[in-house]
Amino acid sequence: MLRLPPHDTSFPTSIADAVALRVNAGAVGAYVAGGTDLYPNMKRRQQEPRRVIDVRRIPELNRLEVAADGTLVIGAGVTLTRFMRDARVRADWPALAHAASDISTPLLQNMGTVGGNLLLDTRCNYYDQGYEWRKAINFCMKKDGDTCWVAPSSPRCWAVQSSDLAPVMVALNARVVLAGPDGERTIPVAALYHDDGMAFLTKRPEELLVRIEVPALTGARASYQKLRRRGAFDFPVLGVAAWASFDVAGQVSEARIVLGAVGSHPKSVPEAAAALVGGTLADDQLDEAVRLASKLAKPLDNTDFTIGWRKEMASVFVRRALKGLRPGGT
Numbered sequence: 171m172l173r174l175p176p177h178d179t180s181f182p183t184s185i186a187d188a189v190a191l192r193v194n195a196g197a198v199g200a201y202v203a204g205g206t207d208l209y210p211n212m213k214r215r216q217q218e219p220r221r222v223i224d225v226r227r228i229p230e231l232n233r234l235e236v237a238a239d240g241t242l243v244i245g246a247g248v249t250l251t252r253f254m255r256d257a258r259v260r261a262d263w264p265a266l267a268h269a270a271s272d273i274s275t276p277l278l279q280n281m282g283t284v285g286g287n288l289l290l291d292t293r294c295n296y297y298d299q300g301y302e303w304r305k306a307i308n309f310c311m312k313k314d315g316d317t318c319w320v321a322p323s324s325p326r327c328w329a330v331q332s333s334d335l336a337p338v339m340v341a342l343n344a345r346v347v348l349a350g351p352d353g354e355r356t357i358p359v360a361a362l363y364h365d366d367g368m369a370f371l372t373k374r375p376e377e378l379l380v381r382i383e384v385p386a387l388t389g390a391r392a393s394y395q396k397l398r399r400r401g402a403f404d405f406p407v408l409g410v411a412a413w414a415s416f417d418v419a420g421q422v423s424e425a426r427i428v429l430g431a432v433g434s435h436p437k438s439v440p441e442a443a444a445a446l447v448g449g450t451l452a453d454d455q456l457d458e459a460v461r462l463a464s465k466l467a468k469p470l471d472n473t474d475f476t477i478g479w480r481k482e483m484a485s486v487f488v489r490r491a492l493k494g495l496r497p498g499g500t
C-alpha cells in the first residue's frame with residue numbers, strides 16, 4: 171500500500187489566512203483542494219510538502235455565479251461535479267461542461283475542483299510511477315534525478331500539461347484571479363502556463379488561485395474533443411478546444427484552436443484558426459485549418475499510445491472539434 175508521507179494540514183477560512191500560511195510554509199508548503207492530483211503524487215513521492223493548506227473552507231472559492239455583464243465566475247474550489255451539472259454552465263458554456271464531464275471518473279469529479287484541474291502537475295510515463303520504479307531508473311530531471319529519459323540530451327523537461335479544462339479556458343479567453351501577499355492580480359489563463367514540464371506555471375508558489383472568469387459567448391460557439399484510451403477514465407493524450415465568433419452572414423469573424431496534452435502548456439495554433447476566418451465551416455473549408463493544426467501538434471513519446479498514431483489522430487480530432495462549432499455541433 172502506498173502511504174502519504176508525514177505532513178500536517180491547516181484549514182484556513184479566509185484568503186488572507188491561506189496566503190499567510192503558504193508564505194510561512196515556504197518551500198515545504200502546498201495548497202490542496204480536492205487532493206486528487208496532489209495526494210497520489212505525495213504517495214509516489216513526486217511531491218513531498220510537509221505543510222499542506224486545504225483551501226476548501228474558504229467561502230470565496232466556492233462561488234459559482236454569472237455576473238451582471240454575463241461573465242461566468244467560477245470559484246477555484248468548485249467541484250467538477252457541481253460545475254458540470256450547473257444549468258447555467260450547461261446551457262451557456264456547454265464546451266466547458268462537456269470537458270469537465272470528460273475528466274477522470276464520477277468519484278474523482280466529486281472531489282476534484284476546477285482550480286485544481288488548471289493547476290494539475292504535468293505528466294510523463296517516466297515520472298508518474300511509484301518511488302521504487304523511479305529509483306530503479308535513477309529518477310529523472312523533474313524529480314530527484316538529472317537526466318530526461320524522453321530526450322536525454324535535452325536541457326529541459328517535456329512533461330505534458332494534461333488538464334482537460336485548460337485548453338477550453340484558453341480558447342474561451344478566460345482569466346484567472348490570483349491572490350498573493352501583496353493583493354490580487356488577474357491574468358489570462360493562457361498566461362498561467364510556461365512551456366516547461368518542471369516550471370510549468372507562471373503563478374508564484376504562494377499565490378492562491380481564487381477564481382476563474384469566463385467571458386459570455388454572446389453568439390460565439392465553442393467545442394472540445396478528447397482522445398484517451400478508456401472513455402470512462404483516462405487523462406487526455408490529445409485535447410482539442412475550438413472557439414469561433416460569427417458575422418451576420420454566418421461567416422467566421424474570429425477563431426481560436428488550442429491543443430491540450432501535446433506539450434507542457436496548452437498550445438494555441440493561431441495559424442490554423444486564421445484559416446477558418448471568412449468561411450462558414452463547410453467541410454472543404456476545414457481542410458487547411460486541420461492540416462496546419464495537426465502539423466503543429468508535435469506529441470512526444472511520454473504518454474499513452476505511439477507518437478505516430480497520436481499525430482495521425484490530431485487531424486481527426488481537430489476536424490471533429492471544428493465541426494462541433496457548427497450550429498447543432500455536427
Ligand SMILES: Cc1cc2nc3c(=O)[nH]c(=O)nc-3n(C[C@H](O)[C@H](O)[C@H](O)COP(=O)(O)OP(=O)(O)OC[C@H]3O[C@@H](n4cnc5c(N)ncnc54)[C@H](O)[C@@H]3O)c2cc1C
Pocket residue numbers: 200201202203204205206207208209210225246247250272273274275278281282283284285286287288289290291332333334335377378379380403404405406
Ligand atoms: C485516476 C485519475 C484520473 C484522472 N483523469 C483526469 C482526466 O482525465 N483529466 C484531467 O484533467 N484530470 C484528471 N485527473 C486529475 C484530477 O483528478 C483533476 O484534474 C482534478 O480536477 C484536480 O483537482 P483537485 O482539486 O483534486 O486538485 P488538487 O490535487 O487538490 O491540486 C492540484 C494542484 O493544484 C494546487 N491547487 C489546488 N487548488 C489550488 C488553489 N486554489 N490555489 C493554488 N493552488 C491550488 C495544488 O497545490 C496541486 O499542486 C485524474 C486523476 C486521477 C487520480
Ligand code: SF4
Pocket residue numbers: 293294295296297310311312313317318319320321326327328329367472
Ligand atoms: S520529460 Fe524527461 S525530465 Fe520530464 S518527467 Fe519525463 S523523463 Fe522526466
